[in-house]
Amino acid sequence: xxxxxxxxxxxxxxxxxxxxxxxxxxxxxxxxxxxxxxxxxxxxxxxxxxxxxxxxxxxxxxxxxxxxxxxxxxxxxxxxxxxxxxxxxxxxxxxxxxxxxxxxxxxxxxxxxxxxxxxxxxxxxxxxxxxxxxxxxxxxxxxxxxxxxxxxxxxxxxxxxxxxxxxxxxxxxxxxxxxxxxxxxxxxxxxxxxxxxxxxxxxxxxxxxxxxxxxxxxxxxxxxxxxxxxxxxxxxxxxxxxxxxxxxxxxxxxxxxxxxxxxxxxxxxxxxxxxxxxxxxxxxxxxxxxxxxxxxxxxxxxxxxxxxxxxxxxxxxxxxxxxxxxxxxxxxxxxxxxxxxxxxxxxxxxxxxxxxxxxxxxxxxxxxxxxxxxxxxxxxxxxxxxxxxxx
Amino acid sequence: xxxxxxxxxxxxxxxxxxxxxxxxxxxxxxxxxxxxxxxxxxxxxxxxxxxxxxxxxxxxxxxxxxxxxxxxxxxxxxxxxxxxxxxxxxxxxxxxxxxxxxxxxxxxxxxxxxxxxxxxxxxxxxxxxxxxxxxxxxxxxxxxxxxxxxxxxxxxxxxxxxxxxxxxxxxxxxxxxxxxxxxxxxxxxxxxxxxxxxxxxxxxxxxx
Numbered sequence: 001x002x003x004x005x006x007x008x009x010x011x012x013x014x015x016x017x018x019x020x021x022x023x024x025x026x027x028x029x030x031x032x033x034x035x036x037x038x039x040x041x042x043x044x045x046x047x048x049x050x051x052x053x054x055x056x057x058x059x060x061x062x063x064x065x066x067x068x069x070x071x072x073x074x075x076x077x078x079x080x081x082x083x084x085x086x087x088x089x090x091x092x093x094x095x096x097x098x099x100x101x102x103x104x105x106x107x108x109x110x111x112x113x114x115x116x117x118x119x120x121x122x123x124x125x126x127x128x129x130x131x132x133x134x135x136x137x138x139x140x141x142x143x144x145x146x147x148x149x150x151x152x153x154x155x156x157x158x159x160x161x162x163x164x165x166x167x168x169x170x171x172x173x174x175x176x177x178x179x180x181x182x183x184x185x186x187x188x189x190x191x192x193x194x195x196x197x198x199x200x201x202x203x204x205x206x207x208x209x210x211x212x213x214x215x216x217x218x219x220x221x222x223x224x225x226x227x228x229x230x231x232x233x234x235x236x237x238x239x240x241x242x243x244x245x246x247x248x249x250x251x252x253x254x255x256x257x258x259x260x261x262x263x264x265x266x267x268x269x270x271x272x273x274x275x276x277x278x279x280x281x282x283x284x285x286x287x288x289x290x291x292x293x294x295x296x297x298x299x300x301x302x303x304x305x306x307x308x309x310x311x312x313x314x315x316x317x318x319x320x321x322x323x324x325x326x327x328x329x330x331x332x333x334x335x336x337x338x339x340x341x342x343x344x345x346x347x348x349x350x351x352x353x354x355x356x357x358x359x360x361x362x363x364x365x366x367x368x369x370x371x372x373x374x375x376x377x378x379x380x381x382x383x384x385x386x387x388x389x390x391x
Numbered sequence: 392x393x394x395x396x397x398x399x400x401x402x403x404x405x406x407x408x409x410x411x412x413x414x415x416x417x418x419x420x421x422x423x424x425x426x427x428x429x430x431x432x433x434x435x436x437x438x439x440x441x442x443x444x445x446x447x448x449x450x451x452x453x454x455x456x457x458x459x460x461x462x463x464x465x466x467x468x469x470x471x472x473x474x475x476x477x478x479x480x481x482x483x484x485x486x487x488x489x490x491x492x493x494x495x496x497x498x499x500x501x502x503x504x505x506x507x508x509x510x511x512x513x514x515x516x517x518x519x520x521x522x523x524x525x526x527x528x529x530x531x532x533x534x535x536x537x538x539x540x541x542x543x544x545x546x547x548x549x550x551x552x553x554x555x556x557x558x559x560x561x562x563x564x565x566x567x568x569x570x571x572x573x574x575x576x577x578x579x580x581x582x583x584x585x586x587x588x589x590x591x592x593x594x595x596x597x598x599x
Contacts, residue, residue, distance in 0.1 A: 247516065
């Protein structure tokens with residue numbers, strides 16, 4: 001049984017050793033684990049399990065592949081402002097192959113990759129950064145004589161888990177922008193026989209990657225994902241739902257152009273093309289990246305460009321007004337940052353369900369209307385199951 | 392005991408969640424406590440949203456012109472004003488200060504959880520010192536409101552929402568989620584589904 005008391009761990013030797021390894025105080029280390037647990041939306045007590053796992057579990061071997069990309073995902077993780085973040089990432093995983101970071105090169109490193117894969121067959125985590133070109137037999141990206149498609153298939157075969165990091169490997173990202181000259185696609189278009197966890201973003205937040213890996217380390221399984229492979233703890237709510245400027249939107253207070261009075265007052269950026277209403281990501285909650293002093297695009301006055309969202313980021317012009325895909329209230333599932341022990345607000349579920357019935361004379365139709373959100377989709381499922389059993 | 396729990400950063404009443412990063416900028420918190428409304432705020436709410444509709448929202452692509460601005464069912468609950476507002480761009484629940492225990496002074500964009508008979512609901516606070524109503528809190532129910540064919544349909548939904556708000560939720564659903572056991576995260580998730588289903592079934596029985 002996992003330890004459920006974070007405080008009781010403060011004097012634990014293994015925790016002390018882990019904290020020392022990470023050059024943190026024990027208290028800082030435990031606080032950090034608590035923050036990760038709440039980023040993951042885990043209930044009270046899970047923070048201790050997370051701390052124990054980070055301190056004691058055998059680190060999973062990670063093979064990290066680079067294809068069509070700018071290495072921004074790796075950069076944003078390793079050049080994090082928190083001096084501890086990249087240490088923690090490199091501490092919770094055993095990075096056995098990473099082209100950017102390895103001193104070795106050429107056949108030497110390819111041999112290292114094959115050795116690591118053989119030794120950890122069935123147990124290693126494959127992380128893919130960058131899109132995979134498919135046109136003309138995939139010749140537009142080759143490493144060590146192998147095309148990206150061949151390399152990806154070879155590495156995915158014996159992987160315990162596959163994580164696509166960044167929008168490029170999640171759904172094609174920048175390289176797939178029209179006219180997509182190389183036929184760039186995401187990992188899940190090539191690997192179709194295994195689940196691929198996608199962590200889109202340009203770059204994605206390093207905490208979302210770290211939390212995903214820590215979940216794997218703590219519970220032996222990757223976190224729950226949506227239909228697009230995105231971890232629900234990070235991508236189940238629209239930017240708009242959690243936006244700090246949301247009240248300005250509903251009260252009709254908008255910035256009309258950059259530098260105008262509304263913009264200086266921090267009003268809503270919708271009319272400047274903010275894609276918050278159609279983009280799923282937790283930026284308002286955990287902010288963007290780990291550089292700068294605690295901010296994110298909307299927080300510093302730039303509209304969200306929808307970098308995580310296929311069909312929005314790199315596709316719609318930044319100035320183009322976004323589609324309002326939305327349901328409210330989104331509250332029946334745990335929030336991304338949950339007050340410990342509070343759980344989901346079931347009151348909201350009750351109100352929404354009541355309203356849904358009244359709105360269209362039948363819950364199913366409204367649920368379908370609301371089905372654009374993960375929560376509504378799940379609610380629809382739950383209602384369907386309920387209706388079936390009642391008939 | 393207070394019926395509210397604020398969750399945004401840096402105000403005196405706040406229960407601060409653990410966060411990996413802290414925002415640099417926070418909207419200013421009100422310098423003084425909000426004025427209490429002695430009378431039903433329906434007329435000022437309607438006037439405010441009619442003005443917003445005419446000035447900044449009427450040309451938005453997502454509005455539903457079949458709906459008009461109306462405030463519904465405002466009553467005192469725990470001393471504060473609670474009701475619903477329909478506009479062509481949202482259907483929301485509202486809390487306005489009436490000198491009661493639901494109200495707390497928060498910055499624009501802060502989130503606050505307020506306890507009602509049906510359970511806790513998350514409200515978004517607004518604070519605009521120059522506004523017709525400088526401070527109010529709202530819980531978004533429908534935005535956009537495209538699924539309402541008529542104003543009457545929206546009215547019915549708002550009334551249903553208010554009815555639900557003041558109906559005591561069955562006790563069984565208020566359990567905290569269980570902590571996932573090691574190597575058993577998936578099983579735990581699966582176990583939580585039946586209770587949710589049971590909850591919705593119960594609900595369907597109550598309201599359909």
